[in-house]
Amino acid sequence: MAGSPAATVYDTPDLFGFGVALADYNGDGYADLAASAPGAPVTANSVKREDAGTINLIYGSATGLTTSGNKQLTQASTGVPGFHERNDWFGAELAGGDANGDGRSELAAFSPGDETVTMIPGAPRYAAVTGAVAWSQDSSGVTGTPEFEDFFGESLRFGYFRGGPYAGLAIGIPGEDNGAGAVQLLYGSGTGLTATGTKYFTQNTPGIHELSQPGDWFGYF
Secondary structure, X not given: OOOOOXXXXXXXXXXXXOOEEEEOOOOOOOOXXXXXXXXOOEEEOOEEEOOOOEEEEEEOOOOOOEEEEEEEEOOOOOOOOXXXXXXXXXXXXXXXXXXXXXXXXXXXXXXXXOOEXXXXXXXXXXXXXXXXXXXXXXXXXXXXXXXXXXXXXXXXXXXXXXXXXXXXXXXXXXXXXXXXXXXXXXXXXXXXXXXXXXXXXXXXXXXXXXXXXXXXXXXXX
């Protein structure tokens, strides 16, 4: 669909900058830039997998962005859930927001090949990744079941949807039900995103105008 890299072509450009998200990921008061290259290959254990996808965290400073301490994340990185596979396109969509109120933004990254959204907690610049979670329609409390081309995570937005100090994440699922589309809303909490109290919207939800029909792509934003 529009907005996603083609998932059937190998050795395509890296597409650095296809996804970008500004937020303060290390909590030092300066905005940092997450920039993905979903078409980049990933090599681990001497095996190269095309189009697995990478994300670079480029940190802010008093003089602007700096490559000092630049961190690259892949699904082969220690602490990142999942497995780096050809055509995963990890990082095809990115969003940043402080889901647990600790002053450091979490990074949400969509992987079309996995139909997952990986939530990577904010952390000091040189800290290892810990506490990352992969959300999918297999996750407890999340509505629906994983299906090919549901595009769970094709659109991502953090926001303070019910006030308070915790940012929630709106997850677009525009391919749901033959392209009718849906939106899953996960709220923030003191421990990060939670499916407790989650909301699920389609165009058939009371109060939302129109009817849900195949090809509407509701949730693509």
